[in-house]
Amino acid sequence: MTQEERPLSKVVPVLVAVLVCDTVAADPATGKKTLIGIFDQVIARAFPSQRPMSVYVKLTDAEGSYKIRLRYVQTGSGQELAWVEAPAESPSRLGSLDFVISTPPLLIPSEGRYEFQVFANDIYLGGTFIDAVAQPQ
Secondary structure, three states: OOOOOOOEOOOOOEEEEEEEEEEEEEOOOOOOEEEEEEOOEEEEOOOOEEEOOEEEEEEEOOOEEEEEEEEEEEOOOOEEEEEEEEEEEEOOOOOEEEEEEEOOOEEEOOOEEEEEEEEEOOEEEEEEEEEEEEOOO
8 A cells, every 4th residue: 555545644743853954964874964054044135036945844742644745934924925735654653754855046025034834734833934024224
């Protein structure tokens, strides 16, 4: 049975971390991840602007099959600007599950707050934000 055919878990995982950074390096021997350039503010010369980003997500207390969804939303308007969805599998609630989503340049239409929202099986777990500000003249 493939992961898409397995029933989705009824266990709601706990969101431990969600961080926005420039890039992530993973050690092939250990699987440890190094987050490079963690930030929560983007300074742009002009709007609209674009910027590539990586989002690190860590979950615990998860067991079974999940449909993980990450939404990128303009907080003021509630407009969804981008999203990605992927399957995930956790063999035991005692461990943790982490992953990185590296994006192409994401649209930043104007100054303001933008949120990355994490869902597991359509249940909102939490998120993080970035603030877009104009570069001082």
